Amino acid sequence: MRTTAAWAAMALLLSLSSSPRAARAADEAAPLAAVLDRIERHAVEVSLQFQRDLSAEADGAPPPDPDSSSEVFRRWRMSLRVPGFVVRDRRTVVASDLFLPPGAVKSVEVTGRDGTTVAARLQAFLPRCGGVVLVTEKDLTTEPVPFGDAADAAGAAALFVGSLAEGARGLETWAESLGTSRRRAFRGGGTSWGKPERPTAGLAGAVASRTVDLVVREDGTPLGVRFGAALDLGTSVWQGANVVAELAQAVPFARLGERAKEMAEGSFVHQVRIAFRPASGESPALGGAEAFARGAVEAEPDDDTRWWGLALAPDLLLVPTPMPVAWIPRIAHVSVEDAGDPVIPAEFEGRLRGLGAFVIRLHDAIVDPLPAEQPQAPAAERAFLVHRAAWRAGARRDVVEYDRSLGSARGYGDRSYLVSEQPVPSGSFLLDLEGRVVGFAADLLPEDVERGTARGRRDEDGARGVVAALFAERGAPANLTKELDRRVMPAASSDGRRLPWLGVEYEPVRGPAVAEALDVSGPTRDGARGLLVNAVYEGSPAAKAGLRVDDILLSARRTSGPGSDAPPVDLRDVAGTVDWGDDSEVPRPWAPRQNALVRLLDLWGVGTSYELELQRGTETQRLALAVEASPRDVSTAHGVREEATGLSIKELTYEVRHALHLAPDAPGVLVARVEEGSPAYQARILANEVLRELDGKPVTDPETFLKLLAKARADGRPQVRAVILHLDRSRFVDLRVVEAAPPTPR
Secondary structure, three states: OHHHHHHHHHHHHHHHHOOHHHHHHHHHHHHHHHHHHHHHHHEEEEEEEEOOOHHHHHOOOOOOOOOOHHHHHHHOOOOEEEEEEEOOOOOEEEEEOOOOOOOOEEEEEEEEOOOOEEEEEEEEEOOOOOEEEEEEOOOOOOOOOOOOOHHHHHOOOOOEEEEEEEEOOEEEEEEEEHHHOEEEOOOOOOEEEOOOOOOOOOOOOOOOOOOEEEEEOOOOOEEEEEEOOOEEOOOOOOEHHHHHHHHOOOEEHHHHHHHHHHHHHOOOEEEEEEEEOOOOOOOOOOOOHHHHHHOOOOOOOOOOOEEEEEEEEOOEEEEOOOOOHHHHHHEEEEEEOOOOOOOEEEEEEEEOOEEOOEEEEEOOOOOOOOOOOOOOOOOOOOEEEEEEEEEEOOEEEEEEEEEEEEEEEEOHHHOEEEEEOOOOOOOOEEEOOOOOEEEEEEEEEOOOOHHHHOOOOOOOOOOOOEEEEEHHHHOOHHHHHOOOEOOOOOOOHHHOOOOEEOOEEEEEOOHHHHHHHOOOOOOOOOOOOOEEEEEEOOOOHHHHHOOOOOOEEEEEEEOOOOOOOOOOEEOOOOOOOOOOOOOOOOOOOOOOOOOHHHHHHHHHOOOOEEEEEEEEOOEEEEEEEEOEEOOOOOOOOOEEEEOOOOEEEEEOOHHHHHHHOOOOOOOOEEEEEEOOOOHHHHOOOOOOOEEEEEOOEEOOOHHHHHHHHHHHHHOOOOEEEEEEEEOOEEEEEEEEOOOOOOOEEO
16 A cells, blocks of 8 residues: 555656646746856956045045945955946956945955956946946956847847845855836836835935846846846936947046046135124024024034135125024125135125025125036936035145936925935035036025924924035026025124014923913913913013013914915923023023024014914914014123223113113113123122112213223222122122223124
């Protein structure tokens, strides 16, 4: 029985082995073997060793990014190994784009399947397909790919792609069928192979890396080269004959250095210097529209910083770098200072709407502007150049690198933005391969940015990335300056920090417990929003609109200008404090002016109308207002510095009088600063105190203070008796008087 069963099982196996299914499996193995054999005959492995090239960095190349792939390989003492294919001759290899920093490559080696290794160098990049060209020092044993003519390749159905990969078991040859992912090309007449791409809108770089594959028929006949995951048979440059023809048009990497030198010696990009007045007042400078809305702290401007402007017109330069809003009123002077040329005075003209860029106008001088033509934007898969200028080691440094367009993707505002293969930093200038300026890269800063940022959320809704401003889309370069944002402009020294105001003091509704105690849990959403008014200044917009103490401000909605269609902004703030890190022994009881409400109004700009929602008792009301500039506050108050006594004083402003309970006509000046070791310091006069009288005479303003001191000196008096107000208490102080230098305005 067992013998009979065994013979039966063997007969069944023999019948299965001769079945149509087994025959199909054998037939499928044959073309796959031909494909793999073809790939092994022409594929090589490219090995790159990395270094940190200090001389390249000194010439302007950016230092290595610690998170970049090349730096990781260098730090781990590893080589980067990528596949390549030998084409045209035994010394020419094509690989996918590498996008390595200048000077990062220490050495290159190419290894064939037989193990023979030959030294090589990176030679050039291809303009229309995503690859680079390497040239070996001697012939490789690997055969060049024998591509047929273009007509033969175009009419064939490409069924397989394959390449090399370094796996756990060593170097592997792989192949796969293209038939698993087929789609109709959106543009063009051919069929695309591969899944649709989903790149990030803007110049943020591709989301996936690419490789290089050989495209073959099922019998192993080579048809072309695939650079990347998708292959568009109608529009991509992939056919073998066309790829080989591209080699004659390849752009040498050495040309990038030459282009950078040309841009440094004479181009449409000019060096701009901006000097700022020192910050005065109670709060640090704030940066950018987004940071301004969030209340983020920014570093102080550095007068030695170089900005880089693009000549849009003979007297107009565009600087594609964000200018923090709080810096603009402090601009003292602007100039264009190219090496070897006379200094050209200039002035701040305004900001571009929607982009982190601004424009300056030259005085009594002209520069060569960009041509009025609008060069074509880089098409998908085409290479373009990225030019950056920087100031290092006391000299201008220019760098030109190449990038590649991936087409466009839909982003903010439901519009399409150019997508780049590699991230492009803001402030860069975009060129075509002939060196013509096609646009620039800038931060996207839409005017309704407060929709995402003023709500207090910590998401990325307001950080919308870097986008390309292309002249092909925006028209002639000079068109960019037709509608500048001039709501915030440089101001005179005394007005440099003038801010908009509503004219109230408030405390935030601090959480559910406070909201419940005030019986406003519903309107304030359990204390998540709301500002409780505890003072209204006489003559302020709040007073004229009828706001009262104990009103709760809930939201504000812009009703004019860009962003008027945005939803209301919930009003919220963190709990205030009178301790601002001042080293004076006298605390400042007045609140800082740059609170969340003032920052929001400053974003909108003076003259903008808005609607204020508030809770009064059990009723919700809405008031119509317009943004108004505030009177002088402590940061913009007029003052003087008296050298002999060591006192810097300022006039009393509205918020100081309110905090100290002083009448509007009460005499006094605010002690802003006391020089260490001075007569005022020895007399124990402190910053933030109020000097009310000198020798029984009221001190009403800084000028009166100087006149009384001058009279005391003229009378030969060695000292004067001063009345000092320390918060709510007064004391007498004897202030020694010596011969003084002329007062310095503050």
